[in-house]
Amino acid sequence: MPRVTYIQADGQSQEVNLEAGSSLMQGAVDNMIDGIVAECGGSCSCATCHCYIDADWIDRVEPAEEMETDLLDCVSEPKDNSRLSCQVKVSDDLDGLVVHLPTTQF
Amino acid sequence: MAAKSRCIILGASHAAAQLAPTLRQQGWTGSISMISNEYALPYHRPPLSKDYLAGTKTAEQILIRPAAVYSKCNVGITMGVTAAAIDRSNKQLLLDDGMALDYDKLVLTTGARVRKIDIPGVDLNGVFYLRDLNDAQQIKMFTGANKRAVIIGGGYIGLETASALRKLGMQVTVLEAMPRILQRVTAPEVAAFYSRIHAEEGVEIVADVQAVSISGAKQVESVQCHDGTEYEADIVIIGVGVIPNTELAEQAGLKIDNGIVVDEYARTSDEDILAAGDCTSHYNPIYQRHLRLESVQNALDQASVAANTICGNLKPYSALPWFWSDQYDLKLQIAGLSQGYTDVVVRGDIDGSRSFAAFYMREGKLLAVDAVNRPQEFMFGKKLIMQGNQLDTAQLADDSLSLKTLLTS
Numbered sequence: 294m295p296r297v298t299y300i301q302a303d304g305q306s307q308e309v310n311l312e313a314g315s316s317l318m319q320g321a322v323d324n325m326i327d328g329i330v331a332e333c334g335g336s337c338s339c340a341t342c343h344c345y346i347d348a349d350w351i352d353r354v355e356p357a358e359e360m361e362t363d364l365l366d367c368v369s370e371p372k373d374n375s376r377l378s379c380q381v382k383v384s385d386d387l388d389g390l391v392v393h394l395p396t397t398q399f
Numbered sequence: 400m401a402a403k404s405r406c407i408i409l410g411a412s413h414a415a416a417q418l419a420p421t422l423r424q425q426g427w428t429g430s431i432s433m434i435s436n437e438y439a440l441p442y443h444r445p446p447l448s449k450d451y452l453a454g455t456k457t458a459e460q461i462l463i464r465p466a467a468v469y470s471k472c473n474v475g476i477t478m479g480v481t482a483a484a485i486d487r488s489n490k491q492l493l494l495d496d497g498m499a500l501d502y503d504k505l506v507l508t509t510g511a512r513v514r515k516i517d518i519p520g521v522d523l524n525g526v527f528y529l530r531d532l533n534d535a536q537q538i539k540m541f542t543g544a545n546k547r548a549v550i551i552g553g554g555y556i557g558l559e560t561a562s563a564l565r566k567l568g569m570q571v572t573v574l575e576a577m578p579r580i581l582q583r584v585t586a587p588e589v590a591a592f593y594s595r596i597h598a599e600e601g602v603e604i605v606a607d608v609q610a611v612s613i614s615g616a617k618q619v620e621s622v623q624c625h626d627g628t629e630y631e632a633d634i635v636i637i638g639v640g641v642i643p644n645t646e647l648a649e650q651a652g653l654k655i656d657n658g659i660v661v662d663e664y665a666r667t668s669d670e671d672i673l674a675a676g677d678c679t680s681h682y683n684p685i686y687q688r689h690l691r692l693e694s695v696q697n698a699l700d701q702a703s704v705a706a707n708t709i710c711g712n713l714k715p716y717s718a719l720p721w722f723w724s725d726q727y728d729l730k731l732q733i734a735g736l737s738q739g740y741t742d743v744v745v746r747g748d749i750d751g752s753r754s755f756a757a758f759y760m761r762e763g764k765l766l767a768v769d770a771v772n773r774p775q776e777f778m779f780g781k782k783l784i785m786q787g788n789q790l791d792t793a794q795l796a797d798d799s800l801s802l803k804t805l806l807t808s
Contacts, residue, residue: 323465325420325472332696334443334463338723338732339696340778360730360774367778367803 295388299326299344302396313385317378317392318342328394335379340364341398342378347391354381354390369397404429404503406709407492409482409647411435413444413695414508414676414702416463419474421706432475432500434482434492439532440466445695447535448556449725452563454539458532485651487669504709507648507659507667507674508702511641511693516551520613526635529556541634544568549622549632551610553580555724556638558593561602562726572603572630574622579606586743589757589769593726596753600727641693643678656680658691663715665705673708675701684717685785686736696721719781729753732777735767735784744795746776756780763789779803 294310297320311320321329321342330341337360346354351374357365358380365375383390406422408415411433419431443461450456469476484493491499513528520526527538542548548564550557553575561571573580581590597604609625613635622630643658654660654668658680665673665681676698680691697720704716722733740759747755756776759767764787768780779802783790786807794800 322463323468325424325468327424330699332699332721333723334445334695336445336723336725336730338730339721340774360772363774364778367775 295383295385295390297383297387298389298391299328300391300393301328302394311383314382317344317376317381317383317390319379320383321378326394328398329378330398331379333379337361337364337377337380340368340377343368343395343398344376344378344381345372345374345393345395346376346381347393348374350387350390353387368395369399370395405501406431406504406506407500407502408433408506408508409492410508410510410644410676410678411437411439411441411476411478412508412510412676413441413463413698414510414705415506416441417699417702418506418508418675418706420464420468420472421703422709423472425706425710425712427706427710429503430475431473432477433469434480434494434500435476435478436481437531437533438478440464440469440476442532443695444531445723445725447532448529448559449563451532451535452538452542452560453566458536461532482647485647485672487651487672490671503671505672506702506705506709507672507678508676508698509644509647509674509678511643511677513637514640514642516610516637516639518610518612520615520619521637523613523615523619523635524617525615525619525633526613526637528637529560530641538634538636542567542569545570546633547631548572549574549630549635550638551622551635552638552640553577553604553606554583554638554640555581557636558597559724559726560636560638561597562600565600565602565727571601572605572632573597574608574610574624574630575604575606576609577606580604584737585769586737586740586757586759588743588745588749592749592755592771595750596727596729641677643691645678648672648674648678656689660689661701663704663717664708664713665701665716666708673705675705681716683720685719690720690736692720694720694722719785721777721781729771730774732770732774733767734770734777734781735759735765737767737769740766742792744792746796746798747773758790758792758795760790760792765790765795776802779806782806 300306309324333339481495483495513530547570550573579590612623648659659674724731737759742760744758749755754772756773757769770777
């Protein structure tokens with residue numbers, strides 16, 4: 294089970310184990326990690342599960358598709374490493390992944 | 400609060416799945432019991448007419464949270480029981496098996512149920528409504544390539560179901576009683592768009608037609624309409640709207656007005672009874688009227704407000720409603736409520752393409768947006784509605800101009 298660290302905007306961090314194949318969003322919801330709202334439940338519709346992939350990991354994550362990049366253009370404080378966490382599936386290759394959370398999803 | 404305080408959540412819904420963990424996060428140390436008349440942990444309902452029906456997601460994959468979360472939060476879940484009454488004077492929830500459960504705080508997340516139609520043959524084998532997991536499981540047993548499905552009701556549920564069944568290779572006919580599909584919720588332009596798409600995908604849509612009977616020997620065989628037409632069917636799915644589950648609240652003397660009336664803190668007319676989600680009617684400060692919403696967003700947001708209220712953090716509920724509908728390769732995102740619009744402005748080729756945005760206007764201001772495969776128009780549209788400024792319709796229609804430029808900072 295890949296281990297993922299979620300780091301809040303205020304610096305607090307939580308390390309959790311996710312099932313391979315599940316999304317970073319589901320991992321956050323399952324572990325009650327604040328900062329991921331995920332209103333649409335993972336259908337790439339709401340952009341309330343915005344996160345930043347740590348710079349050391351960004352090249353190892355599958356790139357975003359068009360729908361997601363369009364949504365990411367509209368979130369608060371988009372950056373080059375912005376992703377919607379519902380669209381990022383974790384695998385054993387991503388064991389140790391570090392994810393940063395934004396100050397707000399709205 | 401006392402550690403022995405008891406909170407009961409009635410209905411294992413989207414709202415319940417949000418409420419229980421939020422109560423813990425907000426510091427509720429008392430007991431939490433979730434009571435459900437279903438036999439499943441809270442699950443995402445939208446996929447029932449989409450990915451679950453089409454077979455691309457399993458029942459386990461549509462759970463909102465895994466079982467471990469509820470045990471971690473020490474939430475007791477009782478399934479398969481129905482509430483019979485609320486005894487407000489003794490603060491007890493009475494169940495139909497004779498049990499009486501004491502509560503300090505009771506939260507009604509009872510949702511809505513399908514509106515049923517009363518026509519001959521509606522009880523035949525193979526005739527279904529679609530609201531819960533059990534319905535979807537039953538429907539799946541009747542699906543299969545080249546089988547014929549008749550869907551009664553051309554609303555979002557009917558159309559999403561049509562899309563999922565086409566994916567399975569079925570022959571699909573949608574019967575709509577009104578002059579056009581999506582009559583209650585969209586502009587004629589948007590309805591015409593969806594009619595075209597469904598026709599392109601091979602779904603037959605028949606509007607202005609009333610199903611008057613369903614017939615078959617043991618199992619459904621056909622649907623008859625008021626004009627004498629008949630449609631053969633191996634399965635019939637009826638989707639003609641929902642009714643909020645307010646009876647328990649009403650019998651307990653709580654205020655009801657097209658839903659259980661709650662204030663901005665999700666409290667009913669009894670301060671120890673709260674409610675959230677589809678079953679409620681609440682005042683929305685953005686649209687300045689009472690709303691009863693059938694929406695995931697509302698269920699989640701109102702449940703969070705309710706959890707905060709119970710824990711003594713009064714945070715008023717004020718959110719822009721939004722909705723979505725997935726059909727084929729089309730992702731429709733709806734921001735706001737269009738009721739009362741006077742003009743519609745369209746951006747993009749609504750007549751020939753699969754991507755456009757429709758802006759619903761009143762007095763020069765934006766009320767709502769229907770965005771198909773246009774996430775930016777949806778996202779910035781939300782912000783434009785909230786800002787409430789006068790907008791130039793020529794700019795809204797100009798596809799070369801990002802909506803972002805119309806926002807005031």
